[in-house]
Amino acid sequence: MLKQMILQVILAAAFGYGSLAAATDLTIHLKGSQPLSRITLQYQCDEQGVKMGLPAGPFPVEYVNGGGNSLAILPVGKNTLIFANIISGSGARYAANQYIWWDAAGRGTTFSSDSLAGKMQSACHRVAAK
Template sequence: MPIKFVAAVLVSAMALSAPVRASETALQLTLTTQSGEFEQRVSRYDCATETPVQVTYVNAAPNFLAIVPVADEPEPLVFVAVLSGSGARYASGKWIWWTKGADASLYDTTLAEDADPVLTCSVVNNIP
């Protein structure tokens, strides 16, 4: 059973003589699941930042995604679940979002292998 997930992305267009212009474009991603089970869950995290970090999880086995806003990035990133010894670990480019129970951490893989997370969070609540 195909499941459709729609996310908006910001695309920048630039002409040689014109200033940078941004326009919004929709991206549609179809996830197929044999079980027909699909879950979308939003969690809000306290990360000792000005505002809570809101993460959307999309679970459609065998595909597990997390959409995470990252301060250094212009738009939220789509993370994909990867192998983890414990908790749930998601990767997007140089970033790792790792959740264990009510805690979550954001790692920059371009830093030293034993570097501390760039963001440490605790779940405030799950939003239906």
Template sequence: MKCIATAISLTLSSLMALPALAENGTVPLQSKDKIERKRVSYDCGAAGRLAVVYVNADPNFLAIVPLPSQPQPTIFVSVLSGSGARYAAGKYVWWTKGPSANLYDTTAGDSAAPTLTCTEVK
């Protein structure tokens, strides 16, 4: 019973900290290795250019993508991928392979074309 009470107490204290995180807009990351931050520019045709920031802080791998349809950048987290690097955030999937990147809206169905098709600008 003591373990359950401790777990509930820890969960409640964690939840109480959430408003503080939301107010200052920071999320602390720790990693056993060096935290890497890489900015990549993409040409997305008619949608213009996107500057995506990738954060590698093992075990957290993030992509911060300024979606044209959103008022602020969206934070994507890495998910399992058979090929390339795949990141998910809500209904969106950002999938990169080599110099190519595609944005998918998962509500459009599995066979839907990407909503954005981009190529890395070197």
């Protein structure tokens, strides 16, 4: 029960930082007793990332892990997207829609898109929280 409430608060907050005027709540029921973990890190990406919809300055990426799930929550365009972890040879790779957020095990973080407009990629890096 407590795990459900914590995840509900996390996801409600994640959806809320994209737009204060229109927020959406989401509740996900997870079985098991594995504890949830949550961490928010600040990132900044190059100009290509801005063209792809990421904020021009530093932005938060929230990582939520629990119940066998690993999620990354990012602001893209006017939305907040929830990226789900997918198998990767190294690092942590997450996917949402046509986007990939990939922290390549210390070799850098990339944000990429493969759409009808073609493949685009942005180099990103962690920045200190202000």
